[in-house]
Amino acid sequence: MTTVEVNGTDQKAQGTVALKRGLAQMLKGGVIMDVVTPDQAKIAEEAGACAVMALERVPADIRADGGVARMSDPEMILGIMEGVSIPVMAKCRIGHFVEAQVLEALGIDYIDESEVLTPADEAHHVNKHDFKVPFVCGCRNLGEALRRVGEGAAMIRTKGEAGTGDVVEAVRHARQVLGDIRRLQSLPEEELYTFAKEIGAPLELVKETRELGRMPVVNFAAGGIATPADAALMMQLGVDGVFVGSGIFKSGDPLKRAKAIVQATTHFRDAKIIAEVSRKLGEPMVGRTAASLPESEKLAKRGW
């Protein structure tokens, strides 16, 4: 956090926790879409995306190509930032704080410290308090989520299993996080200390979550969402919004599908509207069941 003197009486504060978490609050109820070119970013904006994630390859292609996946070329990220008026996010490798510094220097709006890229550190995540730019991180359960918040993450998403088009892991992780919170709320106060120890989360954040009855930061779903009904499913389970990665631009008619997923996310309790927007969407992305992946290809296992 830095402060700047504006005049004799007033202090201007930047890079604060409230501002970092606040931008995520503005994304709520919305869809954040993976895009690999400025043209795709414009299609996403046209469809009603509340933000885009700029990257060189969508997760389905990262899986297909194999090899080491790194931060995208700054030239490509800047091209997308110039092309749209909505917030632009970009991914750095887990623990790669210099990739994060580079993204901050580019003026990116949010950094995703992401398991979709090849981890750069097998013990430590980025110390996100060191940055003015906010971070979103993946999780599979409440302990992992609150460890990331403890490191300074201003937004959380489920990991799901990216690049599969199979929503089952996102459902598993959302149910786990939200179930952990329900369990936490039912505990007597003297059991909080052991609960915090068991899930490996900072006690203060455990207490705050219990008091709020929800995570202290915005919580999106990600990893395998491919249809309007998938998006509405995650919303009804209780997340604040959704990321759609490969599901849009790996499908037959990206603009139509993107619009439909945006509509279904807003009207997530209205099955008639979800039915209407789901008609004639064309081919969905070719899926790959998460259960068929060998252990070595499961991205959700990355991060600790």
Added chain:
Amino acid sequence: MRIGVLALQGDFAEHVVMLRRLGVDGVEVRLPEHLDGLAGLIIPGGESTTIGKLATRWGLMEPLRDFGRSQPIWGTCAGAIFLSKDAHRDQPLLGLMDITVARNAFGRQVDSFEIGLEVAALAQPTALAGAGDTAPFHAVFIRAPLIETVGPGVEVLASLADGRIVAARQGHLLATSFHPELTGDLRFHQYFLGLT
């Protein structure tokens, strides 16, 4: 009293919480029929392009304009853009307020800021808020717009130290560049309820 909060996208739940703290029922509005029987409407922060496209898709533009001709509407950040008549971009706008706005006027997220604002209107005694309060309002600006120009019937409620306009009122319509719903300070919500 029931106050609507446009719930197409953005931080509508935060406004509902603020209204509840004031003893007012906040109703989520997603379709035209949800406007029935409301005493006022808040358009929350979020992405103005997203909100505009969703409002267009579900036939809300004209019903919202009709509502705003007789009932109070308050737009925060994206909501202020949506109320304006011009945002210098091709995007759906209600055009209810005689103001023009500049989107992302301060830069990107790293340029977002918090600051104390002098808001004389909040210091006026009202039936709801009682004696009034002269303390600065802690304003949160996130990728915020500026109100560039205001028409003759528009009152400027708050400006930055350099004179740039960040809050304005035109009769029963209210626009703020910042997010009172992200603070614990209920005064702006009380002020809006005073317009109903």
